[in-house]
Amino acid sequence: MLIFKLMHLIRGYVVIRSDAINSEKILNILRRKNITVWDVQKKDKGTRFKISYDDYIKNYDLLKEIIKPAAKRGALIKLKKLKLRKGFSIGILILIISLYLLTSLIWEVEVVGTNQKNINNILAFLEENKLKVPFAISKTQAKKLETMIYNHFDYRFVDVIQEGSKLIIIVKEREAEPAEIKSNEPSSIIASKNAIVSKVIAKSGQPVVREGDVVYEGQTLIMGLVRKKNSDEFMMVPSDGIVYGKTYYNFEMKEAKVRSLSLATNKSKSVYYLKIKGNSIKIVGDKEPYENYNYREKVIKVPILSNITDISLLKGTWYEEVLKDIEIDKNTAENKMKISMYDELLKRCDDDSRILKSTINFSEDEEFYYLTAQIEVIEDIGERVRIYPLTEETEEKMEE
Amino acid sequence: MSKFNDFRSKLADELEIPNDALSDNFELSMHGNKKVIIENHLGLRVYEDNRVTVKTKDQDITIKGSKFKIKEINQYKVIVKGKIKEIVFSMKE
Numbered sequence: 371m372l373i374f375k376l377m378h379l380i381r382g383y384v385v386i387r388s389d390a391i392n393s394e395k396i397l398n399i400l401r402r403k404n405i406t407v408w409d410v411q412k413k414d415k416g417t418r419f420k421i422s423y424d425d426y427i428k429n430y431d432l433l434k435e436i437i438k439p440a441a442k443r444g445a446l447i448k449l450k451k452l453k454l455r456k457g458f459s460i461g462i463l464i465l466i467i468s469l470y471l472l473t474s475l476i477w478e479v480e481v482v483g484t485n486q487k488n489i490n491n492i493l494a495f496l497e498e499n500k501l502k503v504p505f506a507i508s509k510t511q512a513k514k515l516e517t518m519i520y521n522h523f524d525y526r527f528v529d530v531i532q533e534g535s536k537l538i539i540i541v542k543e544r545e546a547e548p549a550e551i552k553s554n555e556p557s558s559i560i561a562s563k564n565a566i567v568s569k570v571i572a573k574s575g576q577p578v579v580r581e582g583d584v585v586y587e588g589q590t591l592i593m594g595l596v597r598k599k600n601s602d603e604f605m606m607v608p609s610d611g612i613v614y615g616k617t618y619y620n621f622e623m624k625e626a627k628v629r630s631l632s633l634a635t636n637k638s639k640s641v642y643y644l645k646i647k648g649n650s651i652k653i654v655g656d657k658e659p660y661e662n663y664n665y666r667e668k669v670i671k672v673p674i675l676s677n678i679t680d681i682s683l684l685k686g687t688w689y690e691e692v693l694k695d696i697e698i699d700k701n702t703a704e705n706k707m708k709i710s711m712y713d714e715l716l717k718r719c720d721d722d723s724r725i726l727k728s729t730i731n732f733s734e735d736e737e738f739y740y741l742t743a744q745i746e747v748i749e750d751i752g753e754r755v756r757i758y759p760l761t762e763e764t765e766e767k768m769e770e
Numbered sequence: 771m772s773k774f775n776d777f778r779s780k781l782a783d784e785l786e787i788p789n790d791a792l793s794d795n796f797e798l799s800m801h802g803n804k805k806v807i808i809e810n811h812l813g814l815r816v817y818e819d820n821r822v823t824v825k826t827k828d829q830d831i832t833i834k835g836s837k838f839k840i841k842e843i844n845q846y847k848v849i850v851k852g853k854i855k856e857i858v859f860s861m862k863e
Contacts, residue, residue, distance in 0.1 A: 394817045397817065398814060404845055412818065
């Protein structure tokens with residue numbers, strides 16, 4: 371029945387009202403004429419039913435005498451009406467075409483992930499390649515553009531996304547690589563932190579510290595300056611070796627005995643804003659309706675309108691929260707502080723460091739649990755630095 | 771029912787083909803007490819809000835109830851919808 375109705379909705383049908391007392395007679399006449407009738411309903415005055423538009427046209431002469439058409443409905447009938455209203459139809463057609471054209475063009479290019487200078491360079495590059503707004507771009511062209519930008523500029527990553535009438539170019543710059551010291555360049559090894567030297571393994575260069583020496587950050591451990599054989603002259607060499615040192619790390623931490631946690635209730639209230647070019651105008655709803663809350667925003671884009679005019683709706687939701695004090699027990703607090711301490715230690719030490727001794731003390735007062743610790747670690751404290759020969763000018767200055 | 775029509779009905783049964791293909795007998799099917807479909811009918815005799823009478827070759831079928839609507843009527847079938855309470859078959863004289 372649904373298909374039947376849909377078919378007639380497309381092809382068109384006529385709603386007929388008959389004031390005749392004997393509606394059966396009319397229905398029987400229509401049946402004999404091979405006209406399908408549906409949705410027959412008895413009304414206060416007469417009967418109402420539907421017949422197809424084709425049948426109505428075919429049997430118009432007969433029908434006009436016995437019945438009155440109440441309404442003509444269906445897609446085909448509407449189209450026929452539109453045929454007569456040429457100006458209106460052309461206007462609608464032009465509107466649809468212009469909307470299609472306007473929304474399929476790129477009206478704004480946004481570059482994300484770099485500084486203003488580079489953004490200007492990219493925009494200039496686009497203009498050089500005849501991509502000046504407004505322009506149309508397909509998916510394959512977007513991929514090509516990605517490759518062009520990637521090849522022309524020195525970026526680690528380039529992605530071109532088309533979002534409505536906006537072209538977003540996401541770039542990621544290459545990170546400056548740390549200057550590596552070549553193995554054949556003269557270098558010394560210096561201390562990267564304060565420590566007590568526990569072992570010196572010098573493969574190349576002149577060690578200047580011994581086991582048990584206290585060294586400070588920046589102090590030379592292995593010098594890349596050695597005396598030439600059978601001569602008083604010195605020569606610069608690349609230093610190589612490992613210097614292990616004992617380092618001490620002190621930690622002081624505290625953890626509150628009672629912590630306030632905000633727990634969400636099921637209550638929430640929404641506020642709606644009209645967003646026009648970054649400015650928000652409140653339409654409906656209250657600001658900050660709760661004392662404690664969690665606020666979330668969601669941008670609702672209106673199809674076509676948002677693409678062309680940069681107008682969108684902003685829905686903000688205030689979720690009510692209540693603050694609740696939770697008491698933390700001693701074990702949990704101590705474990706938490708310990709974990710934080712070791713996390714911190716891992717950040718400060720190398721991967722191959724080894725803990726020699728750790729002294730951890732816990733204490734507490736009315737409000738807090740405290741942790742004080744001293745960790746003794748053995749680790750490689752050496753750091754290679756490039757050394758340069760003194761120029762004549764520098765030597766003269768030093769002499770002065 | 772005429773003898774010839776009776777014979778055609780029996781033949782259709784023997785040949786296992788739809789009865790209305792050979793005979794003038796009507797076919798009535800019901801969907802619960804909400805819908806009645808009558809095939810091979812000859813038109814309506816009465817259509818009221820609480821009563822619909824459908825003509826067939828040998829008898830009239832009267833459907834009694836309330837809120838009757840004719841969902842579809844054409845040369846072959848009539849679909850009546852509503853709250854059906856009773857169906858009465860009355861032979862033509």
